Amino acid sequence: IFSPDGQTIATASQDNTVRLWNLQGKELAKLQHSSSVSSVSFSPDGKTIATASEDNTVRLWNLQGEELAQLQHSNWVSSVSFSPDGQTIATDSQDNTVRLWNLQGEELAKLQHFGSVSSVIFSPDGQTIATASQDNTVRLWNLQGEEVAKLQHSGSVSSVSFSPDGQTIATASDDNTARLWNVHIQEVRKLKGDFGDGNRGSFSPDGKTFITINCEEKTACLWNLQGEELAKLKHSGSVISVSFSPDGQTVATATFNDTAHLWNLQGKELAKLPHSGYLTLHRGNWITRVSFSPDSKTVATASEDNTVRLWNLQGKELTKLQGHSEPVTQISFSPDGQTVATGSLDNTAHLWNLQGKELAKLQHSDLVDSVSFSPDGKTIATTASYDKTAHLWNLQGKELAKLQGHSEPVTKISFSPDGKTVATGSGDNTVRLWNLQGKELAKIQHSSWVNSVSFSPDGQTLATASGDNTTLLWELGLDSLLTRACAGLKDYLQFNPNVADEDRRLCD
Structure with missing residues (x-):
C-alpha cells in the first residue's frame, strides 16, 4: 500500500516481513515479525506504520523502520486500523477481543466479546x-x-x-x-x-x-x-441487484425474470423497462447490465436481444442501440455522459451518441472483456480475452493504436491519472507502457503472469504485482522514461537505414 502522501510503499509477505520502499524502489526498512503478516496500515499523517501478524502481535514503526511499540494479543491478530485523527489504534484478534492503544503502545482498553470478532x-x-x-x-x-x-x-x-x-x-x-x-x-x-x-x-x-x-x-x-x-x-421475480443513481434520487432494480424497474425515493415506480434478458451468464458469472449516466438523467440497459436501450427517468425509451450480434456484457458512459460505449460477446465494441447514432464499431478478434474511458473522456481502451491486444480509440471511433506485443492475453489495463499513458499487464509475464499513439515506452519483466497494474495518484510511479510473489515499483517521470528509452534507441535511430531522416535526431 502507498502512504497517504504517496512517497512510501509498504509491502507485506508470508516471509514474516513488511518492507518499506521509496519511489525509486530503494528498500528503506525491513520490519520483522516471527510469523505471517496479516494487515498493514499507515496512520493518517503517514508517520507511523502498524503491522499485525499471526505471531499474536501488532507492532508500531516509524518510517526509519524503528520499532516503537509491540502490542500483545493471546491469539493471532487479524486486522489493525487507525482512528480518523490517527491518535488511537484498534486491533482485533482471534482471542475474541478488540483492543485500543495509543501511539506510545499503551493499551487503553480491552473490548471483550464471547466469539470471534x-x-x-x-x-x-x-x-x-x-x-x-x-x-x-x-x-x-x-x-x-x-x-x-x-x-x-x-x-x-x-x-x-x-x-x-x-x-x-x-x-x-x-x-x-x-x-x-x-x-x-x-x-x-x-x-x-x-x-x-x-x-x-x-x-x-x-x-x-x-x-x-x-x-x-x-x-x-x-x-x-x-x-x-x-x-x-x-417485483414478479427475485430481486438480485439494486443501485442508486449518482445523485441518489433514483433506484434501479433488476430481477431474475428479466425486467428492470426505476423508482423514486418515495417508492413510486417511475418506469418498468420492457427489455428481456438483463442477465448474461459469462464465464460462470451473472452480469447485470443496468447503468446510470454520470448526471443520473439517463439509464442504459442491455439485453439478450443484443440491444442496448437508453431511457429517461420517466421510463420513456429514448433510443435503441442496435448493431451487436451477440449479448452485450459491458456498458460505460463517458465522464461527460455524452457517449456510450458497449462491449459484446460478438467480438466488438461500439460507440454511440445519446441519440442512438453509432459513432464507431471497434473490432476485436475475440469477445470484448472491458471498455473504459480515459479520465478526460477523450480516449477509449478496449481489451479482448484471447487476441492478446488492447486497442485505443478516439471519440470518432478512429483507432489510435493497437497495443500489440504481448504473447498472452491482456489481463489488466490502466490509464495514468493524466490520461496520457496506458499500462497493460499480461499472462506473458510483462507489463508494457504505451503512449496514446501506441508507441511502447517500456517493457517491464516479471517471472510470472501479471495480475495488477496501478498508477500512484500523481502518476509518477507504477506498481505491478505478479504471480511470482513480487511487487515492483517503477519510476515513470517523463524525463526518466525518455532517458531510458533513448539509451536503448539512440544507436538504432542513428544507424538503421530504415529510419526516416527526420526521426534520426529524436533523442538528440
Missing part, C-alpha cells in the same frame, strides 16, 4: 468504535473502552457500518435480518431481508435512505434513518 469500525468522527462478533452481538464503545450499548441479533453478525454522517448504524446478521439503529442506540426497526451484495447494507449517496432486498419475497425495501419503511418495491 468479524468487523471493527470507527465512527466518522472517531469517537465511537463498533465491533461485530460471532457471539450474535454488535457492541459500541467509547474511546475509554466503556461499552455504550449492546445490539442483539439472534445469529452471528457479519458486518457493521455507519452512515456517512455517523448518525445511523446498520448491522447484518446470519439471522436473515438487517437492522438500523440511531446514535442513541435504540433499535429503530428490524429490517427483514438481505443486505444485497456482500451481505451489506446499501445507503444512498447522501446517507439518508437505506435499501434492503429479500429475494424470496421478491421485494426491495426503502427505509429512512428513523427506520420507517418508505416503500416496498414489489
